[in-house]
Amino acid sequence: MPDEKSVKPMTGRERVLAALKREPVDRTPVCNPTSVATVELMDLVDAPFPDANRKPEVMARLAATGYTELGFDTIMPVFSIIQESSALGCKIQWEQKDNWPTVKMREPIYETADDIVIPADLLTHQDTSCVLKAIEILKKEYGDEVAIIGKTMGPWSLAYHCLGVEPFLLMSLDDPDHTKRILDKLKKVTIDFGVAQIEAGADGLTLPDHATGDLVSGEYYERYLQEMHTEFCDQIPIPLLLHICGRTVDRMDYIAQTGMAAFHYDSKNQPGESMDIVQNRISLVGNINNPETLFSKGPEAVRQEVYKNLDAGIHLIGPECAIPLQTSLENLKEIPKAVRDWHAENLSEN
Amino acid sequence: MGSTLDLGSRIELVPIDSHFHEITVALYEDEGPDGPEFRVHSYSGKTGTDGRIEFIREAMTILGGMERVGDGQTLRFPCGAQHLRACKRVFLEACKLTSGDGPPQPRPLAVFDKKADRDISAIPEGGGSYRVSADGSDDNTLRRLSVVCGGLVKLGDMSLVSEEERKIAFECGFDHHALTGLLLVRAPNVRAVIREEEETTSRGSLVAPSAQE
Numbered sequence: 001m002p003d004e005k006s007v008k009p010m011t012g013r014e015r016v017l018a019a020l021k022r023e024p025v026d027r028t029p030v031c032n033p034t035s036v037a038t039v040e041l042m043d044l045v046d047a048p049f050p051d052a053n054r055k056p057e058v059m060a061r062l063a064a065t066g067y068t069e070l071g072f073d074t075i076m077p078v079f080s081i082i083q084e085s086s087a088l089g090c091k092i093q094w095e096q097k098d099n100w101p102t103v104k105m106r107e108p109i110y111e112t113a114d115d116i117v118i119p120a121d122l123l124t125h126q127d128t129s130c131v132l133k134a135i136e137i138l139k140k141e142y143g144d145e146v147a148i149i150g151k152t153m154g155p156w157s158l159a160y161h162c163l164g165v166e167p168f169l170l171m172s173l174d175d176p177d178h179t180k181r182i183l184d185k186l187k188k189v190t191i192d193f194g195v196a197q198i199e200a201g202a203d204g205l206t207l208p209d210h211a212t213g214d215l216v217s218g219e220y221y222e223r224y225l226q227e228m229h230t231e232f233c234d235q236i237p238i239p240l241l242l243h244i245c246g247r248t249v250d251r252m253d254y255i256a257q258t259g260m261a262a263f264h265y266d267s268k269n270q271p272g273e274s275m276d277i278v279q280n281r282i283s284l285v286g287n288i289n290n291p292e293t294l295f296s297k298g299p300e301a302v303r304q305e306v307y308k309n310l311d312a313g314i315h316l317i318g319p320e321c322a323i324p325l326q327t328s329l330e331n332l333k334e335i336p337k338a339v340r341d342w343h344a345e346n347l348s349e350n
Numbered sequence: 351m352g353s354t355l356d357l358g359s360r361i362e363l364v365p366i367d368s369h370f371h372e373i374t375v376a377l378y379e380d381e382g383p384d385g386p387e388f389r390v391h392s393y394s395g396k397t398g399t400d401g402r403i404e405f406i407r408e409a410m411t412i413l414g415g416m417e418r419v420g421d422g423q424t425l426r427f428p429c430g431a432q433h434l435r436a437c438k439r440v441f442l443e444a445c446k447l448t449s450g451d452g453p454p455q456p457r458p459l460a461v462f463d464k465k466a467d468r469d470i471s472a473i474p475e476g477g478g479s480y481r482v483s484a485d486g487s488d489d490n491t492l493r494r495l496s497v498v499c500g501g502l503v504k505l506g507d508m509s510l511v512s513e514e515e516r517k518i519a520f521e522c523g524f525d526h527h528a529l530t531g532l533l534l535v536r537a538p539n540v541r542a543v544i545r546e547e548e549e550t551t552s553r554g555s556l557v558a559p560s561a562q563e
Contacts, residue, residue, distance in 0.1 A: 039365045039374040039554070043394040044354065048372070069352040081559070097372055098365035100556045160559040169560075210558045245558045291555065298359060325554030328360040 012073030013203060016147035019315045020204060020239040020261040020283050027343045028310060028317055030072045030336045031285050033149060033206040033241045033264040035079040035322035039098055040329055041065040048097040049325070053080050054126060056133035063138060067146045069329070071336040072318070075142055077134040078151035079322065081208060084189050085153070085161040087125035088118070098325055108164040113181040116162070118188050123196050131193075132200040139201030147204060149241070150197035154209025154232075155186035156216075156225060162186070169215065172224065179224065187228055194236040204239040206264065207232065213246025213268065221251040226258060233259035241285060245321055249277060256281040267293075267305075267320045271312035283315035288335060295324045299334040306338035357389055362438040364445045365554065367392075370402040377441040385430035387419050388437055405449040406441070412456055414440030415528030429478075429524035436506040436529055439543075443532060457531035463538045466494035470538070472502070472530050478520035479511060480530055494538070501537030502530070504544075 007026045010018065015029040042048040047062035063077035080101050086092050091104040110116050122128060131150065138148050159168045159182055172179045194205050209229070211221050233240060239261035247268040248255075255263050256278040263282050265274055267289035274284055288294055288305045309317055317339055323332070358380030366372045373394035379386055390406050392399050407425065410416050414437070416425040427433055447454055460471040463484075468491060472480040482499050484491050499516050502508050506529065511517040520526055536543050 035556070039363070040354075040376065040393050043374050043392060046395060065352075069354050071352070081556070096366060097374075099553050102562060103559070105559065105562065157559060165560050165562075210560055212558050212560050215560045295555070322556040324556075326363050326365055326551065328363075329354050330356075330360060333354070 011144065012067070012146035013144065016073050016316065017203060017239065020241075022280060022283055022315060028315070028339055029074070029147075030339055031074045031147075031149075031316040031318045032066055032072055032076050033074075033243055033262075033285055033318065034151075034208075035076065036066045036070060036072065036319065036332060037062050037079050037325065038323070038327050038329065038332070039325050041069060042097060044069065049079075049099070050094040050096070050101060053083070053094070053101055054130055056130045056137060059130055059134040060137040060141075063134065064142060067142060070332045072146070074147045074149050074318075075138050076149040076151070076206065077138060078131050078206075081151075081153060081157065082161070083127045083131055083151075083153075084122075084193055085158060086127040087122050088158070088162060088189065090161050092127075100322075100325070103161040105161060105164045108162060108167065110162045110182075111167075113178060113185055116182065116185040118185075118192075122189065122192060128193060128196075132196055135197055135200040135202050143201060143203075148202050149204045149206055150194070150200070150202035151206040151208065152190050152194035152197065152236070154190055154207050154225070154242075155183040155228065157208055157210040158186045158189055159183065160210060172220070176223070183224060183228060187232075190232065191235045194232070194238070194240075198236070198238045202238065204241060204261065205236065206241045206243050207236075207260070208243040211244055211251075213244070213248050213250075213266070218248075218250030218254065222254045226254045229255070229258040229260060243321070249273060252277040258282075262316065264318075265320070271309045271314050275312050275314065285316040285318055286314065287320045288318065290320055290323055290327075294319055294327050294331050297331075299330055302331050302334040303338040303341075306335055307342055310339065310342045354393070355391070357391055361388075361434065362441050364442065365550070367402070367445060369445075369448045370398070371396045373399060373402070375403070375406065375445055377438065379432075379434075379437075380424075382419060382424070382426065385426060386432045387424040387426050388416070388441075389424045390441065402449055405447075405453075406444045409444035409447055409454050410440050412454055413443055413528060413532045415456075415526055416440065427522075427524075427526070427529075429520075429522040429526070431520070431522035431524075433507060433520070433522070433526075433529070435504075436526075436533065439505055439536070440529065440532060443536075456528045457535055459527060459531050459534065461534045461538065463494055463498070465538070466491045470495065470498050470534070472534050474525055474527060474530075475517070476525065478523045478525055480518055482516040482518065497540075498534070498537045501540035501543075502533055504540050505533045505536055506530070 052062040241262040243264040265286045357378040362377040
């Protein structure tokens with residue numbers, strides 16, 4: 001870990017951007033590449049789901065609480081994973097305040113690569129333009145203080161949404177060439193939406209691509225996605241934070257070679273083993289457990305996981321994935337508090 | 351800089367109050383000078399929220415036999431014990447009531463059990479003990495009495511003093527008639543209560559597309 005005593009005090013934005021480049025920081029940043037929205041925060045700023053996923057002012061208002069109330073160094077307004085899929089024409093179950101919108105994947109919109117036509121209104125559709133406008137609002141209001149992180153979904157996730165999980169996975173087994181054609185067509189969505197968010201003012205982008213540890217092997221990642229993810233780093237000129245859920249140590253070496261700025265990693269991977277694999281070729285963000293720790297336990301358990309990550313030298317600390325909407329504020333506020341305390345303790349020891 | 355409050359540990363949450371503008375209402379626990387104190391809170395700024403919170407608070411005093419502490423914003427059990435599980439149940443039941451119907455009535459220490467086809471009572475025996483009883487002793491009734499005993503133990507964190515006598519007790523050693531009456535309504539079908547709790551808590555967790563049903 002760099003000696004933070006020699007680093008002048010930084011804003012949250014400076015801290016995050018430095019950590020994404022593995023440069024010295026005054027303290028480890030607290031970063032949420034995915035949502036930290038909760039139902040209580042929705043009440044606090046009168047920004048409930050589903051409006052907070054569809055109206056830019058409401059989206060920005062809820063997202064800002066990650067900084068103003070929780071004390072994170074980032075603001076990430078794209079709570080859901082369905083904005084682009086909605087713009088592509090997928091049917092969406094918008095749900096209520098207490099639940100996430102989902103794509104109705106049992107009603108796929110494509111069957112083959114030939115069906116894929118990226119609509120002309122991809123970036124002006126309500127659910128994509130909402131994100132762009134929210135980023136503009138946040139950049140204007142908080143852009144000097146914290147890093148504004150956007151989100152653009154990867155082609156593997158989009159394929160699940162547009163073709164259905166089972167048909168797409170079966171296709172990946174039976175017809176690799178066709179699978180690659182589909183991914184190749186869908187990557188335009190990832191790039192176009194990503195670039196539009198840069199233009200709107202994003203400082204970095206989360207790129208979730210759900211080649212998750214439970215269904216997709218490391219070998220699959222290497223075969224289908226590594227090259228494409230490398231290409232994204234050229235095509236989307238901004239720090240990218242790849243997000244893949246689950247146990248992913250079998251692909252972290254491949255991921256570390258893509259040029260992504262960071263990998264947002266899951267609590268199914270130990271901080272120490274993950275750091276050993278990536279070898280400072282990519283920053284790691286995470287990996288405070290959601291269901292067992294943030295949702296079900298108390299601040300002391302949260303603190304222990306934060307310390308475990310910091311002890312291992314993890315570059316940015318945050319929840320492993322979008323937190324459950326019922327997570328307590330007490331636990332979320334403990335993350336930045338624990339990071340500050342860890343640094344104070346380690347400075348005083350040195 | 352923030353406007354969230356340090357209210358102690360949040361121990362229960364109603365994400366959507368269907369009786370008042372879908373606000374979120376939470377129950378917090380903090381340590382008071384004489385033991386645990388509980389606070390009903392909502393971060394909603396909607397007009398009338400304070401009134402709704404006061405209604406829930408008042409309903410908890412009636413339904414759970416809780417008492418107000420200090421400025422009346424927090425509640426405790428008269429015995430000073432935590433009774434965590436029971437307290438959460440009192441809060442959840444209070445949130446199910448509509449403010450417009452006025453303050454609720456305390457529940458009696460007897461409930462009609464459809465499966466036994468008869469009334470089942472919790473008879474106070476002093477010192478926090480209750481004997482679960484019915485006006486009949488056929489096999490089905492005895493089985494139902496055991497079920498109700500088990501339900502009260504689960505919902506109220508009570509202990510089973512005597513299985514044979516169907517005697518249960520609060521470990522604090524104090525009587526809690528209102529609370530026992532409230533729990534008695536749910537005790538015959540405790541599985542449904544647990545299922546409802548699990549369904550509520552499982553909502554709001556984002557799962558990867560590959561894990562969605």
